[in-house]
Amino acid sequence: MTQAFLAIVGPTASGKTERGIRLAQEQNAEIISVDSRQVYKYLNVGTAKPQDTHGIPYHLIDLLEPDQTFSAADFVRLATEKVREIRSREKTPIFVGGTGLYFKALTEGLSPLPPADPQIRERLQKEAVEKGRPALHARLAAIDPAAAAKIPANNIQRLIRALEVYEVSGKPISRWHAEHQKTGLSLQFFGMDPGREELERRIESRCRRMLEDGVVEETQALLDRGIPETCPALSGLGYPRVIAYLKGTLSKDECLRLLIQDTRQYAKRQRTWFRHQLEVEWKR
Numbered sequence: 267m268t269q270a271f272l273a274i275v276g277p278t279a280s281g282k283t284e285r286g287i288r289l290a291q292e293q294n295a296e297i298i299s300v301d302s303r304q305v306y307k308y309l310n311v312g313t314a315k316p317q318d319t320h321g322i323p324y325h326l327i328d329l330l331e332p333d334q335t336f337s338a339a340d341f342v343r344l345a346t347e348k349v350r351e352i353r354s355r356e357k358t359p360i361f362v363g364g365t366g367l368y369f370k371a372l373t374e375g376l377s378p379l380p381p382a383d384p385q386i387r388e389r390l391q392k393e394a395v396e397k398g399r400p401a402l403h404a405r406l407a408a409i410d411p412a413a414a415a416k417i418p419a420n421n422i423q424r425l426i427r428a429l430e431v432y433e434v435s436g437k438p439i440s441r442w443h444a445e446h447q448k449t450g451l452s453l454q455f456f457g458m459d460p461g462r463e464e465l466e467r468r469i470e471s472r473c474r475r476m477l478e479d480g481v482v483e484e485t486q487a488l489l490d491r492g493i494p495e496t497c498p499a500l501s502g503l504g505y506p507r508v509i510a511y512l513k514g515t516l517s518k519d520e521c522l523r524l525l526i527q528d529t530r531q532y533a534k535r536q537r538t539w540f541r542h543q544l545e546v547e548w549k550r
Contacts, residue, residue: 300363
C-alpha cells in the first residue's frame with residue numbers, strides 16, 4: 267500500500283469528525299476511526315462517538331466489550347484490513363481521530379512486543395486501585411524514564427502495559443519501540459486547530475453537553491453491568507471523574523469543572539504531540 271491516504275488529526279473538540287464526514291461525502295470515501303475509546307461498545311456520550319454520519323460508513327467503532335483490551339497492534343491490523351476492504355469497493359479511506367499513537371503505528375510500524383500476561387496485568391490493575399496511579403507511574407519512571415515521560419499517570423492502560431512488558435521481558439518498553447519497522451501505509455496529515463480560545467470554548471460546551479446528554483447515566487449503566495471501574499474503557503478521559511461523582515466524592519459542579527480541566531489538559535497534550543511527532547498541515 268504505497269498510496270497516501272488523507273488523515274484528519276487534532277485535539278479533542280476541534281471538529282475532526284464533522285470535517286471528515288464532509289470530505290467523505292465529497293470524495294466518495296469511507297471513514298476509519300482512529301480513537302482508542304470509540305472502539306468500545308456502550309461508551310457513546312463520554313467518547314463523543316459520532317451518532318449521525320449522514321450515511322457515511324464509519325469503521326472501527328463499537329467493536330469491543332468495555333473490559334476487553336485493545337492495543338496499537340490490534341488497531342494497525344484492523345485498519346489495514348479495512349483499507350483493503352474499502353479499496354475493494356473502489357472507495358477511498360479517510361482516517362479521522364486523535365489517538366496519536368495509532369497514527370504513528372500506522373506510518374512507522376510497531377516493535378514486536380511480548381504477549382500480555384493476564385496475571386501480571388490483573389495484579390497491576392489492583393495496585394493501581396490500592397496504591398494509586400502515581401505510584402505505578404513512579405515505578406515506571408525508575409525503570410524506564412523515556413517511557414514515563416511519554417505516558418501520563420492517568421493513562422492506566424499504557425502505564426500497565428509498559429510495566430507488564432518490563433516484568434515479562436526484563437527490557438524497557440522504550441527499547442522495544444526503538445526496534446520498530448516501517449509499514450507500507452502512507453498518510454497525508456491534515457490538522458484541525460481552531461485556536462486556543464475557540465478550542466477551550468468548544469471543550470467547555472462539550473463537557474456541559476455530555477452531562478446534559480447522559481454521561482452519568484451511561485457510566486452508571488456500565489457499572490451496573492458489572493464492568494469494573496479499572497477496565498480499559500473506563501480508564502480514559504472523563505469516566506473516572508463521573509465515577510467519583512457517582513461515589514459522592516465530587517459534587518456535580520466539581521465534576522464538571524474537573525471534566526473541563528482534564529479535557530483542556532488532554533487537548534494541550536494532543537496539540538503538542540501532533541506538532542512534534544507528525545508532519546501535519548494545520549488549518550483552522
